[in-house]
Amino acid sequence: QTPQATIKRMSIYLRYLNGLDNDGIKLVSSNDLAIKLGLNSAQVRKDLTYLGELGRRGVGYSVKKLRDHIVKILGLKTIRKIGIIGAAGRLGTALAMYSGFEKRNFKVSALFDSNSASIGSELPGIGIIESIEELENIVRERGIEILVVCVPVSSVKSVFEKIKKSGVKAVLNFAPFKLISTDDICVQNVDFTTELEALSYKLRVSETE
């Protein structure tokens, strides 16, 4: 398994390479990647070696070849179907409506909530909000691979019990209660506070310099 930090950099390279490809740029150097992305150039060279892409000295790396290689490593060759739990809530709706997912191979294919006033209503252009009680059936019928949890902390344990029965293999959890991966389900917990703490660290560094 590759360290998380390396995988995160792969996502950053992928976004940049997609941009270059859109602009019709064919070649990129490891230095260009380092400068544009604010990364350490020795780290970038190490990553490119890991990727196995052999660029030619002085010529650079093929943008398309690098991108396709990263798509393969990240398992993005096929569309990954995601389901949003808590879809009628603020965070759930914002995530369901976010157009960035589609551009990067993730398709919101199911919306779940427990609020009877919202079940049956539509998020325009995305789909109909279903009852959380239908989770197991719909995950199997539609082949949902990742469930995104945006429910209040009071509901997260009971929701996770339902998720375990659904057969899904991956969960992205935004509720502030750490869910633990099982043998069958890989869990990633997200907390924006970590991003704020990274900024606070940088503020502290600039204050004490």
Added chain:
Amino acid sequence: QTPQATIKRMSIYLRYLNGLDNDGIKLVSSNDLAIKLGLNSAQVRKDLTYLGELGRRGVGYSVKKLRDHIVKILGLKTIRKIGIIGAAGRLGTALAMYSGFEKRNFKVSALFDSNSASIGSELPGIGIIESIEELENIVRERGIEILVVCVPVSSVKSVFEKIKKSGVKAVLNFAPFKLISTDDICVQNVDFTTELEALSYKLRVSETE
């Protein structure tokens, strides 16, 4: 400067140590940290050495001492005031209402939006939504240190121009347009898709095993 991945681990240690302290636990071993947090134990030992905390072999590390040291490194000894731009939107409101920030030293101290129907209305328990035109004045008056950007991509450039004039030192950007740090402002761009790609990688690894 410490690498971003190390800073991210500091946040993870901090959350866990806060939990231990709440439960009245006085000591923790590097092994315990590694197992509970799913980290590599050599990495944890390296981090603890970096923190300079001298645990006694066989006894472990003081939970309070470790936590206080991390709080100092992350610059969290004082409350960091944050402002939310796009506060009337789905993501902006979800972030403003998120109780997790307060527990970790971040206080939502200003709410901004451009939608005249929302300006003057209140987010219960948080505050009044102000006009984006007041950004400069309010950032100075209230000593806002971090601005969180949750506006549509069509508005993000013009909002960043206003931010540059406000004197704020740090920005957390959720809009899908990469903002670049300046000499005075440190920017952190957030994209949940990166989290989904990390999960997709793990799914691919488990599929090919």
